[in-house]
Amino acid sequence: MKLNIGTVRSDYAGFNSIARVAEQSHGAFSDSVEVDFSSCDFFEANMAAPLYVVVARLRDELNDVSLINLKPDLDTILRKNHFLTKFQKTALIDTNQTTVPFKVFKLQAGEQFFEYLESYMYGKGIPAMSAVLTKRFQQSLFEIFQNAAIHSRSISGIFTCGQFFPQKHRLDFTIADAGVGIRDNIRQYTGNTKMSSCAAIKWALTEGNTTKTGNQPGGLGLKLLKDFIRMNEGKLQIISRSGYYEFSATGDNCKKLDHDFPGTCVNIEINTQDTNSYYLKSELSSNDIF
Amino acid sequence: MNDQVSIRVADLIGGPLGISAEDGQKVFEKVLPLLKKSRPVNISFDHVDMVISLFLNVAIGQLYGSFSEDEVKALVRVEGLSGDDMELLKHVVDNAKKYYSNPKGYDAAWQEEASEDEQ
Numbered sequence: 001m002k003l004n005i006g007t008v009r010s011d012y013a014g015f016n017s018i019a020r021v022a023e024q025s026h027g028a029f030s031d032s033v034e035v036d037f038s039s040c041d042f043f044e045a046n047m048a049a050p051l052y053v054v055v056a057r058l059r060d061e062l063n064d065v066s067l068i069n070l071k072p073d074l075d076t077i078l079r080k081n082h083f084l085t086k087f088q089k090t091a092l093i094d095t096n097q098t099t100v101p102f103k104v105f106k107l108q109a110g111e112q113f114f115e116y117l118e119s120y121m122y123g124k125g126i127p128a129m130s131a132v133l134t135k136r137f138q139q140s141l142f143e144i145f146q147n148a149a150i151h152s153r154s155i156s157g158i159f160t161c162g163q164f165f166p167q168k169h170r171l172d173f174t175i176a177d178a179g180v181g182i183r184d185n186i187r188q189y190t191g192n193t194k195m196s197s198c199a200a201i202k203w204a205l206t207e208g209n210t211t212k213t214g215n216q217p218g219g220l221g222l223k224l225l226k227d228f229i230r231m232n233e234g235k236l237q238i239i240s241r242s243g244y245y246e247f248s249a250t251g252d253n254c255k256k257l258d259h260d261f262p263g264t265c266v267n268i269e270i271n272t273q274d275t276n277s278y279y280l281k282s283e284l285s286s287n288d289i290f
Numbered sequence: 291m292n293d294q295v296s297i298r299v300a301d302l303i304g305g306p307l308g309i310s311a312e313d314g315q316k317v318f319e320k321v322l323p324l325l326k327k328s329r330p331v332n333i334s335f336d337h338v339d340m341v342i343s344l345f346l347n348v349a350i351g352q353l354y355g356s357f358s359e360d361e362v363k364a365l366v367r368v369e370g371l372s373g374d375d376m377e378l379l380k381h382v383v384d385n386a387k388k389y390y391s392n393p394k395g396y397d398a399a400w401q402e403e404a405s406e407d408e409q
Contacts, residue, residue, distance in 0.1 A: 110309050114340070132374065135340075139378075142309050142342045150311065150344075183408070196408050208385055216311075217351045217389035220343040220381060242408050256408075284376040289383055290363040 001025060002034045002068075008043045008051070010172055010267050012246075012255060015050065015239045019259035022054040026262075030062045038069035048083040048102045049161040049176040050239065050265040055086070056156035056178045057262050081161060100162030100173065107149040107157060110142070117141065121162070133274050136228050143221035144175045144266045150212060152179025152264060169273045170234075176265035181241035185211045197243030198254035205238075205245075225268070231276055235269040294330040294367075297321065299349075300337035308341035314348030321349075325357055325365050335370035346379055351386030359387060 003021045008014040025033050035051075037043070058065045067087055070078070078084045079092040081099035091101075100120045105113055117138055129137070148158045154177035162173040183200040187193050189211040195203070203209050205226060210218030222238075226247055229236045235248040239261050245254040297320050300306060303313040317333070324331050333350070335341070353362050371379060 111305070111307060114307055114309070136374070138340065139342055142340070143344070146309060146311075146342065146344050208389060215355055216348055217354075217382075217386040218344065218347050220347065220385055224343060224378070224381070283373050284380055286367045286369065287363075289368065289376065289380050290359070290366060 001028060001031055002036050004036045004039055005051075006039050007041045008047045010044050010047060010174070010237065010269065012244050012257075014044070014047055015237075015244055015261065015265070016257050016259060018047070018050050018054060019239075019257050019261040021051075022057065022262050023259040025054070025058055025063075026260075028058060028061060028063050031064070033058050033063045033065045034068045035065070036068050037071070037074060040071070040074065043074050043078075044163060044172065045077050045081045045083070045099055046161045046163040046172040046174040046267065048078065048081060049159040049174040050261070050263075052083070052086070052102070052104070052159045053176050053178045053261070053263040053265065056159070060156060060178075081163070083161070098164040098166065100160075100164075102159070102161040104156070105145075105158045105160065107152070107154065109158075110146060110149065113142070113145050113158075113160070116160070129272055130275060133232070133270075133276070136232075137270055140225045140228050140268060141173060141175070143225055144268070147221055147266075148175060148177045148179070148264065151182075151185055152177035154179035154263065164272070169271060170269050171272050172267060172269045174265060174267040176263060178263040181262075181264055182238075183241050183243070196256070197241040198245065198256060201238050201240060201243045201245045201254055229268060229270075232274045233271050234274075235267075237267040237269075238264070239267075240264040294332050295324050296332045296334055298334050298336065300335075303338075306337055306339040308335075308338050308345040308349070311344055311348045314345040314352075317349035318352050321353065321366070322356065325353065325361065328365065330365045330367070332367045332369060335368065335375070338370065341371070341375055341378065343378060343382055346382040347386065350379065351382045351389075354383075354386045354390045 003024050005021055006017045008017050055065050080094040081102050082091045083102040085091050156178050159176045164171045182204050183197045186200040186203050187195050205222045207223040208219045212218045233249045238245040242257050242260055244257050299317055302316055321331050
């Protein structure tokens with residue numbers, strides 16, 4: 001089976017393209033699946049994370065997955081970010097140091113994820129961001145990672161990847177899982193078996209909403225992430241099953257994908273030149289909190 | 291016997307990262323019996339470099355499921371969090387108060403959200 005992937009950027013068309021490959025290969029078992037890049041003019045390296053959702057699902061069904069006809073530039077960048085090591089190719093040294101390598105984490109590997117961020121994210125060509133921005137960014141990534149760990153039920157783990165675009169002063173970081181999707185969790189939790197993917201994403205973004213059981217409050221992670229992105233003038237994309245949600249300075253909207261993406265992917269793009277302080281105007285004391 | 295008890299979070303969770311629900315639960319389970327005995331508790335975040343809402347929800351937000359706002363206010367203190375983490379904790383506490391005042395209320399409005407030809 002040969003599947004054409006086309007050009008993939010971190011946008012609606014790019015995610016749709018990956019979801020199409022997933023849909024076309026759905027049901028394949030113990031087959032040979034070739035993802036053909038001959039008509040791919042550009043592939044944003046952070047999109048390796050959602051692509052691996054499709055690969056992991058196929059490999060889980062004992063398919064032999066290969067990537068074919070990669071153009072030399074693309075081959076180089078996907079070796080630099082270690083993605084092609086998952087396809088038995090050697091990694092290349094990232095001399096420009098603009099990649100945060102592709103990595104697969106087990107669901108419980110929050111602390112290893114921290115070490116990974118510490119090792120690759122800072123001071124390596126990725127620009128020196130203010131200490132507060134760095135911390136808020138890290139917290140945001142943890143909120144996403146732990147959301148995936150708790151809710152996804154992904155048997156193949158969590159896939160992460162990042163790419164710095166120096167000319168645009170933008171850093172994209174993508175966290176994906178091959179899990180059940182936001183929609184299925186919320187359908188189960190609310191009992192509304194007809195809730196669409198977009199409605200489910202909006203539900204998850206509403207402050208206080210959580211499907212976590214055990215009589216504990218929650219549902220702040222994605223809301224906080226959105227607040228941070230608003231202030232940073234960055235961009236947030238959440239793709240889960242048939243839903244494509246995007247939030248940026250120009251507003252937010254959710255569109256239905258033409259194809260079913262078999263998991264969830266969160267991409268955050270931050271403005272690395274941001275100098276906001278992110279502090280409250282007045283310091284809070286313990287008395288103000290409770 | 292009303293001496294304040296200090297809980298050092300970094301010691302309890304074995305490191306500087308307050309990022310998991312399990313570690314949040316460890317803190318909660320130390321605070322809970324002390325508050326039941328009306329012992330004042332000081333939760334120290336010294337040497338904790340990173341906290342996220344998930345951890346704070348479980349460690350501290352969850353207290354509002356067992357105690358009134360007045361009881362928590364009278365007995366719990368926190369120290370060692372940076373200004374922005376105090377802001378995060380305030381968010382968590384406000385959310386917890388709302389949650390325990392009407393835990394199922396959030397869901398009702400979403401029953402009518404229909405699918406756009408998804409299965």
